[in-house]
Amino acid sequence: MPENKSAIGLVWAPKVPPLFGVKNSSEKMHNQTKDPVLTPGTELVDGLYVPPRDPRKLNKLLKKNMKDTAGSSWFDMPALTVTPEIKKDLEILKLRHVIDPKRHFKKGDNSKAPPKYFQVGTVIEPASEFFSGRLTKKERKTTLADELLHDDALKAYRKRKIQEIQESRHPGGVEKWKNKGRQTWKRAKQRRK
Amino acid sequence: MSSLRNAIPRRTHKERAQPQERKKFGLLEKHKDYVLRARAFHQKEDTLRRLREKAASRNPDEFYFKMVNTRMVDGIHRPKSEANEYTPEELMLMKTQDIGYVLQKLQSEKKKIERLNSALHTLDHQPENKHVFYAEDREEAKEIQSKQFEKRDSLASVKVPGRIKKKQLHLTENWKQGKKGFKTWKSTTRIWPCKENCRNLGESVNLVKMKLFNRQLDLCINGVQNASVRLYSSSTLI
Amino acid sequence: MKGGSRVVVQPHRHDGVFVAKGKEDALCTKNMVPGEAVYGEKRVSVQNEDGSKVEYRVWNPFRSKLAAAILGGVDNIWIAPGTRVLYLGAASGTTVSHVSDIVGPTGVVYAVEFSHRSGRDLVNMAKKRTNVIPIIEDARHPARYRMLVGMVDVIFSDVAQPDQARILALNASYFLKNGGHFVISIKANCIDSTVPAEAVFAQEVKKLQAEQFKPSEQVTLEPFERDHACVVGGYRMPKKQKV
Numbered sequence: 001m002p003e004n005k006s007a008i009g010l011v012w013a014p015k016v017p018p019l020f021g022v023k024n025s026s027e028k029m030h031n032q033t034k035d036p037v038l039t040p041g042t043e044l045v046d047g048l049y050v051p052p053r054d055p056r057k058l059n060k061l062l063k064k065n066m067k068d069t070a071g072s073s074w075f076d077m078p079a080l081t082v083t084p085e086i087k088k089d090l091e092i093l094k095l096r097h098v099i100d101p102k103r104h105f106k107k108g109d110n111s112k113a114p115p116k117y118f119q120v121g122t123v124i125e126p127a128s129e130f131f132s133g134r135l136t137k138k139e140r141k142t143t144l145a146d147e148l149l150h151d152d153a154l155k156a157y158r159k160r161k162i163q164e165i166q167e168s169r170h171p172g173g174v175e176k177w178k179n180k181g182r183q184t185w186k187r188a189k190q191r192r193k
Numbered sequence: 194m195s196s197l198r199n200a201i202p203r204r205t206h207k208e209r210a211q212p213q214e215r216k217k218f219g220l221l222e223k224h225k226d227y228v229l230r231a232r233a234f235h236q237k238e239d240t241l242r243r244l245r246e247k248a249a250s251r252n253p254d255e256f257y258f259k260m261v262n263t264r265m266v267d268g269i270h271r272p273k274s275e276a277n278e279y280t281p282e283e284l285m286l287m288k289t290q291d292i293g294y295v296l297q298k299l300q301s302e303k304k305k306i307e308r309l310n311s312a313l314h315t316l317d318h319q320p321e322n323k324h325v326f327y328a329e330d331r332e333e334a335k336e337i338q339s340k341q342f343e344k345r346d347s348l349a350s351v352k353v354p355g356r357i358k359k360k361q362l363h364l365t366e367n368w369k370q371g372k373k374g375f376k377t378w379k380s381t382t383r384i385w386p387c388k389e390n391c392r393n394l395g396e397s398v399n400l401v402k403m404k405l406f407n408r409q410l411d412l413c414i415n416g417v418q419n420a421s422v423r424l425y426s427s428s429t430l431i
Numbered sequence: 432m433k434g435g436s437r438v439v440v441q442p443h444r445h446d447g448v449f450v451a452k453g454k455e456d457a458l459c460t461k462n463m464v465p466g467e468a469v470y471g472e473k474r475v476s477v478q479n480e481d482g483s484k485v486e487y488r489v490w491n492p493f494r495s496k497l498a499a500a501i502l503g504g505v506d507n508i509w510i511a512p513g514t515r516v517l518y519l520g521a522a523s524g525t526t527v528s529h530v531s532d533i534v535g536p537t538g539v540v541y542a543v544e545f546s547h548r549s550g551r552d553l554v555n556m557a558k559k560r561t562n563v564i565p566i567i568e569d570a571r572h573p574a575r576y577r578m579l580v581g582m583v584d585v586i587f588s589d590v591a592q593p594d595q596a597r598i599l600a601l602n603a604s605y606f607l608k609n610g611g612h613f614v615i616s617i618k619a620n621c622i623d624s625t626v627p628a629e630a631v632f633a634q635e636v637k638k639l640q641a642e643q644f645k646p647s648e649q650v651t652l653e654p655f656e657r658d659h660a661c662v663v664g665g666y667r668m669p670k671k672q673k674v
Contacts, residue, residue: 073446073512075535078479092453094437105456118441121477121486123453125434126468133308135435139631142466144437310493321653322503327636327646327664 018148070117089115089144155175435484438475440487446511447533451460451475458498462486464559469528492655495526496589496616499652500661509585509612513537517583518607519570520590523552531563541580544575545569570598573619582608588615593622608666628658642668
């Protein structure tokens with residue numbers, strides 16, 4: 001008898017005659033060979049099941065069903081699937097000391113791999129801080145990276161730093177480093193008007 | 194001609210000055226000084242006379258609009274005071290309002306500080322607090338120390354380069370072999386237990402001393418000095 | 432951390448405690464009563480992948496001695512999910528709420544507070560949390576509430592009284608299991624303001640040692656509090672077998 005791909009344990013379905021006439025007799029055979037006895041298989045079905053007797057298979061089943069969490073000590077914090085946005089956020093967290101030159105952070109764990117168990121959330125401020133400690137709806141962004149991009153102080157700092165670096169690396173008078181092209185001439189002409 | 198006469202130098206006649214006995218009366222007045230003084234005096238005299246005549250011929254029904262806001266105080270016209278006249282109660286009220294405003298600003302600034310502080314949990318600076326471990330005996334002390342140093346090594350804010358670490362190892366090796374020229378532990382380390390215990394423990398003490406020396410070097414290089422291990426005195430061993 | 436900013440919540444070294452990392456870091460605990468803040472603290476709302484919502488409350492170390500001790504680097508606070516804790520000197524219940532968050536629904540917190548005004552706030556907080564049992568009674572007389580409290584694993588004491596060592600010892604003799612642990616916060620000013628703080632702490636530790644306590648570590652709570660220290664240790668610890 002061919003092995004059924006059906007689930008472990010008791011499987012029962014009412015014997016309904018097929019709506020359309022069965023063309024092949026082999027199909028009929030297939031339908032008839034389903035019987036409601038313990039069928040050995042590897043899938044778990046919701047509801048009734050009797051675990052396999054083989055301890056190895058039992059262990060395999062248990063291991064498959066164990067959820068990936070931080071453990072009961074941390075209230076089963078689930079492991080997040082790391083999307084590129086989340087990965088960027090985690091990188092930003094590692095490089096916090098670069099964002100503001102005047103703020104210094106403790107050197108945390110130096111692991112190169114991203115943390116496995118973490119969650120991403122938003123801060124809810126208490127009612128007393130409605131005017132002082134709250135971002136407006138437009139200021140709220142979906143990721144840390146977005147927030148940093150739209151931060152005014154950071155923008156100014158970034159711009160200044162970039163200008164400084166450009167000045168030091170490419171000082172003004174050298175002809176070689178000047179951008180020359182049709183677009184720049186056009187722009188200069190418009191500025192002169 | 195005056196120009197030819199000027200060719201011969203002539204002696205200038207000087208004014209007579211006050212004689213020495215009368216120097217206390219000041220400058221000797223000449224006619225020109227008298228004229229100045231007399232002129233000033235007569236001018237003042239005339240002014241006063243004219244003012245007296247005017248006052249005598251005053252029209253009692255005169256009115257000028259400045260009289261509305263002016264009063265005679267001791268014979269002098271004085272304008273009514275520009276300063277606001279407040280009653281003492283009003284003054285007290287205004288002063289308390291000022292104080293209230295200052296306190297309000299103080300309170301709001303304090304709250305802001307508190308709010309910001311509540312979220313400041315990691316800042317990179319030397320830990321300001323002291324962490325003391327209590328150990329029952331020497332072995333426990335050693336255990337605790339080694340655990341702490343492992344932790345420190347993994348979380349060191351300063352990365353000790355490989356060759357310095359190698360040097361440390363070299364130093365301790367030489368010390369073990371008792372080579373001369375290296376500082377003894379006494380000058381660079383402190384050891385916690387009392388002298389009696391030292392005598393009894395003998396060989397193990399040397400080991401601990403050496404380990405402490407090594408660890409002290411580590412600590413000095415990493416700049417972290419705030420952990421210390423204390424032993425109970427033998428009387429209070431549980 | 433302004434309201435609306437994104438943060439990443441990670442588990443802390445201690446069980447039941449988390450760290451919320453954004454532009455600044457904050458210590459936080461998982462809120463047992465989502466949607467409510469106990470004393471106007473910030474909260475972090477997280478949406479799981481499967482749609483459920485979880486909330487964390489930020490723990491202020493300037494208001495809570497336990498948070499200050501954790502940030503000061505204490506090795507072990509012995510308060511973990513499922514622990515039974517006796518909290519002496521609960522005040523208005525700000526730290527008690529965080530301890531209740533840590534121990535979770537499987538643990539219990541017995542909060543003892545003598546003042547009636549603070550007791551009112553404590554009782555209101557306990558109405559929302561099922562694992563907090565408020566006891567408005569003097570901690571000096573544990574016999575008066577012995578019928579409300581079972582055996583506990585940890586005693587946390589923040590009473591700020593000159594005889595706190597004796598209070599702790601009395602309560603421990605009634606309620607603390609053998610091999611249990613204690614965490615006591617010592618305020619040098621209230622014990623003896625003339626002696627330097629270090630001496631006061633050493634004195635208290637000696638007193639504790641005399642009462643079958645075994646202090647294992649002491650952390651001062653700078654920069655959050657001045658002249659405060661937190662001592663952690665064990666009670667009636669079994670003797671270690673020397674190998």
